[in-house]
Amino acid sequence: MSGYIIAHVQVTNPTQYEEYKKWSSAAMKTAGAEVCVRGGQVQVLEGDWAPERIVVLKFPSFEAAKAFYELPEYLQAREAREGAAIMRMVAVEGV
Secondary structure, eight states, X not given: OOEEEEEEEXXXXXHHHHHHHHHHHHHXXXXXXXXXXXXXXXXXXXXXXXXXXXXXXXXXXXXXXXXXXXXXXXXXXXXXXXXXXEEEEEEEEOO
């Protein structure tokens, strides 16, 4: 069963956020993540949720999705992101 990471990102410092994107891309490659959505156009269809940036990553399993967060490369990305964005992230088990 696949696993997914779904993130809602509010970028507060675009220049610094570029460093985060570099490290998070390395982590995605290491983890074998499939990038399904990464910062494309968003249009609210229902409700009051108005996210700025959405990221959806697919992994071979729910365990792999959860493990992504602890990868050394992603730890580096999280450190680079400090003060550059507000991150809301969940791991979700797929069907």
